[in-house]
Amino acid sequence: MAGERYNPRESEPKWQKIWADGEVFATSNDDGRPKYYVLEMFPYPSGRIHMGHVRNYTMGDVVARYKRAKGFSVLHPMGWDAFGLPAENAAIEKKVHPAKWTYENIDYMRGQLKAMGLSLDWKREVATCHPDYYRHQQKMFVDFFNAGLAYRRTSKVNWDPVDMTVLANEQVIDGRGWRSGALVEQKELVQWNFRITAFSEELLASLDTLDRWPDKVRLMQRNWIGKSVGLEVRFELATPGPTGETTLKIFTTRPDTLFGASFMAMSPDHPLAKALGEKDLALAAFQEKCRRMGTSVAVLETAEKEGYDTGLRVKHPFIEGKTLPLWVANFILMDYGTGAIFGCPAHDQRDLDFARKYGLEVTPVVLPAGADPASFTVGDVAVDGEGTLFNSDFLDGLGTDAAFDEVADRLEARDLDGAPMGARKVNFRLRDWLISRQRYWGCPIPMIHCDDCGTVPVPTADLPVLLPDDATFDKPGNPLDHHPTWKHVACPKCGKPARRETDTMDTFVDSSWYYTRFTDPWNAQAPTTRAVADRWLPVDQYIGGIEHAILHLLYSRFFTRAMKATGHVGLDEPFAGLFTQGMVVHETYKGPDGHWVSPADIVVDEVEGGRTARMKDGSGPVEIGSIEKMSKSKKNTVDPSDIILGWGADTARWFVLSDSPPDRDVIWTEAGVEGAHRFVQRVWRLVCDGTALTAAASEAGERSAAALALAKATHKTIAAVEDDIEKLGFNRAVARLYEFANAVGRVVATPDAVKADAGLARALVEALDALVRMVAPMMPHLAEECWAELGRSGLVADAPWPKVDAALVIDDTITLPVQINGKKRAELTVPRDAGEAEVRAAVLALEAVQAALDGKPPKKVIVVPARIVNVVA
């Protein structure tokens, strides 16, 4: 065997079979050792795995295998986020049933994942589209409903009037339906929601406890929840509204700027705006135009600000006789605050843009520090910071915070129609979670509508509510709704004919508790087995894409609380540790005909520092484009199966761990893969060649200098790699292993020295043993092959992580850089435990320091122990 190249095509399936047959990675719920739950975000079964999956699952697998080696009882499961739109699109476009499409994709992708050699417990696999999974989700929905956490309200959707269907935001392109091309309308539907806002304060406060989450994710969630302390103010209308309204309630976080108010604005969906629109054709037309923009906030806020002057006027609460015009404006969201604001253009950019467009007054009332009140003006940039009030009557001279309180106090004390005019209020940006989807391929919402009894939950005994198999997808609209029989059902309360809810759940619901189901997926009676769930949870390390930083993670945090409230789990926070990985990106290529071409179809030539590309089939030159996220549309994808077939899973795994820090994007390159594969072969060669030299290894006495150096390298590497893996710094761990392999290689390259020195041979045995154990979490197949070559029994997958000998990690002397005025000018080697005075004296005696000081005493000498010395001349 030695001397031959390592053949992954032969070895990888062999070891995968041995692991599977031995159930090496099956996890028992009765294991007494300390638990470690590592989880990667489960995939949507789109058809094939992509490089992003390879990266994600490799990282998780390294952690899982490493923790196993550290003696933990590791839970490392896998499943499928299997409901969703693409299956329904496939049904429409390819005439294949969503279930068939989904399960076939799962089968194929499971095979791909297995070829990666992941240490997964496949016995716990779940698919969210399977009734064995979603029946429990339906049970929890009913529990949430009974606990007041699920309710119905009216919400807006994007409506395609031609396809008669609700469109996802991504299906609305430039205001038109992606399939029909019809202008999209907003439509109001009564829909199911989860009351996530019941936990706003808690979801916010609890972020502080998630100390193993990235700060950026916590910050994003904090901003998303968007707690703000402000004032609700009821303004008096100068003349009553169309249905007798006398006041307009607004929410503001800046009551201090009230004297700078120059207009009032409300959402096109505000009840008053709607009432006005019924009598004002021009306003109705404006509202219609707003409704055609769709429901996406990003679209609303990037659209040019437009408004319509209703002609109504609103009294300024503090300026006698002053009234403000009331506008309907497209950038005011009905979902935030009260759906109406007062506009203060000088101190809010959106208000300023609006005021400039319509020629409204701009009165600055907050003077930034250092500005001159006489000459201060606002141009096209609003001044939104703190300052001192001016142009503001009784507020003049106050700071912004004091002015806030003064206005709040006065308005709270003032009466308008029998109630205080102002009220301090905490407002959250977070909205309740709309879970209704008017689609087939999702978890049916287990409710029944009865004309007499109202909305009644499906009794537990009748769960699950199964999706009908015989749905049709060639008609516009919701297949569940137009199914001939499915929705007709007897009311569980009174027995009279009633109708099933035909909405299904948002797929984010499915992914909000799968990690809990993994703890006991065999429980047919209940979503969870409390004791088991409580033992495994929280997930110790969750790994997935940064694109899930807000929604999926926030919904899961809510869902866990809701499950706790309904008795299904005993904890609040599901993910103790979170890591967000970067994307896999690749160069793009355009062929001779100007179309995108696949990397598989081209050849790159390196010439004189430059790179050019041409078609493999000789049809012409290829233009190398920018590096972008791998996508089908740009054809810059690399199929993991091709890589695994050509190079082996270990090469692919090593590559995605190498070079790029895991939280940053990684660029897939052919050259990088070749480099990774070279290392696979190099480890194999080292183990084979090294083993051949160490037959005479013995425990014999004194260690030679060479033996000590190798032993030190071994233990320093173990310490460093361990530290790196604990911090998920896989690229650093890889670099340390390269370095270590180089050190081992230098020893193996001197066979005579090894043969003559039993201590060195012993150190080499130890080094190779450690190398294989350290490489095992990353390249498990290669490691097993090497383990056998080393003559070890059993599997390296079952072997413990090597132990660090602390004495070999610490050196006796250290070399300190010596700076003069912050620039490195010399080095100084001192004993590790040298005192500060000793170091200082030695530094001042250095020739370079003497020369720089030129006989004068130093102004300052900074000695940072074991780090650096800086002499200030």
Add this chain to the structure above:
RNA sequence: GCCCCAGUGGCGAAAUGGUAGACGCGGCAGACUCAAAAUCUGUUGCCUUCGCGGGCGUGCUGGUUCGAGUCCGGCCUGGGGCACCA
């Protein structure tokens, strides 16, 4: 538009506020070879110098510090999210 993040050699990158460029890729030179592949060794930020050495250098710009890739302010560029893609 709003929120968040990133930017360092030819390339991917490393660096608890303390020697910028570890490690890898690529390049160059050499060894082995009839030759090539594979492998191994050396070298490789830029400018300057025969050399020793010196100067410059972490997107731009200003600041804090004995010392800034790292901290703070203002920009530029690229990316993620914005509630029905997952």
